[in-house]
Amino acid sequence: MENYLSGNLYSNTADYYDYDNRDIIKDDLDFYVEYANKTKGTILELASGTGRVSLHVAEKTSRHLECIELSKQMVNRFKIKLETTHKHLRDKINIKIGDMADFNFEHRFNFIMIPWRALQYLPEQELTIKCLKCVYKHLEDKGLFVFDIFKPRKYDETWLGKEDISYDITKEGKRIIRSTVNHYADTIKKTIQYKNKYKIIEGGGERVIEDMLTYKYYEHEDIAGILKSLGFKIQEEYGYYDKRDIKDGDEMIFVCSK
Numbered sequence: 471m472e473n474y475l476s477g478n479l480y481s482n483t484a485d486y487y488d489y490d491n492r493d494i495i496k497d498d499l500d501f502y503v504e505y506a507n508k509t510k511g512t513i514l515e516l517a518s519g520t521g522r523v524s525l526h527v528a529e530k531t532s533r534h535l536e537c538i539e540l541s542k543q544m545v546n547r548f549k550i551k552l553e554t555t556h557k558h559l560r561d562k563i564n565i566k567i568g569d570m571a572d573f574n575f576e577h578r579f580n581f582i583m584i585p586w587r588a589l590q591y592l593p594e595q596e597l598t599i600k601c602l603k604c605v606y607k608h609l610e611d612k613g614l615f616v617f618d619i620f621k622p623r624k625y626d627e628t629w630l631g632k633e634d635i636s637y638d639i640t641k642e643g644k645r646i647i648r649s650t651v652n653h654y655a656d657t658i659k660k661t662i663q664y665k666n667k668y669k670i671i672e673g674g675g676e677r678v679i680e681d682m683l684t685y686k687y688y689e690h691e692d693i694a695g696i697l698k699s700l701g702f703k704i705q706e707e708y709g710y711y712d713k714r715d716i717k718d719g720d721e722m723i724f725v726c727s728k
């Protein structure tokens with residue numbers, strides 16, 4: 471498997487990423503602000519995408535952010551926002567095109583975050599470990615590292631081929647139907663693939679654009695074991711951004727220190 475898959479960088483679908491209007495895309499925003507506020511100094515965000523979380527955190531904390539993102543298409547969307555709707559945050563945010571598994575700064579950070587399952591876009595465990603080692607190296611001794619991954623489901627024949635509509639909205643004269651189409655699961659390597667599909671209906675015509683997303687998934691014991699082996703301590707863990715017990719939610723959110 472190639473290390474970096476163009477699907478995982480939203481090469482075809484980046485322009486549609488911000489149409490998502492589901493609660494799960496809003497519920498994490500203040501969670502990251504809350505933990506950022508427990509620290510001071512410049513914040514590091516890995517795989518910052520179109521700046522969905524970065525812009526909110528910069529606005530609410532008035533802190534400076536360093537953002538790393540590998541997809542040129544996602545960075546392009548982020549930069550457009552900084553030039554238009556979020557001009558006032560231009561001086562607070564610095565975006566670098568780079569790999570979350572291999573980055574280097576001269577200084578360390580008190581707060582590092584990887585929101586919205588982005589760590590799982592590293593499709594192999596060795597890359598996750600590389601990334602977490604880089605995070606450890608860049609985290610101040612009393613700093614916090616917060617990230618979220620999804621809780622694995624059952625990837626059997628009922629999962630395969632299933633299409634689920636995530637949302638169906640009409641905006642700016644376009645009807646956009648976003649769905650996921652389950653494509654492949656490797657339960658030994660613990661990876662799944664699904665198509666990130668957008669059907670766009672506009673001016674009497676329709677077109678479909680899609681990217682194949684490949685996720686590495688982790689059972690709780692897998693990720694907790696990796697964190698521990700690298701020297702992280704799990705300070706808090708939750709099943710959703712409302713802080714419900716980790717056993718009860720669809721997410722696994724970790725607040726870690728050294």
Ligand SMILES: C[S@@+](CC[C@H](N)C(=O)[O-])C[C@H]1O[C@@H](n2cnc3c(N)ncnc32)[C@H](O)[C@@H]1O
Nearest residue numbers: 479517518519522540541569570585586588591
């Ligand atoms: C689900 S999106 C999350 C984006 C953003 N953090 C958010 O919460 O909206 C995952 C992001 O990871 C980025 N990505 C994938 N592989 C990456 C890598 N190796 N290094 C940096 N970013 C990567 C993708 O381009 C995408 O923007």
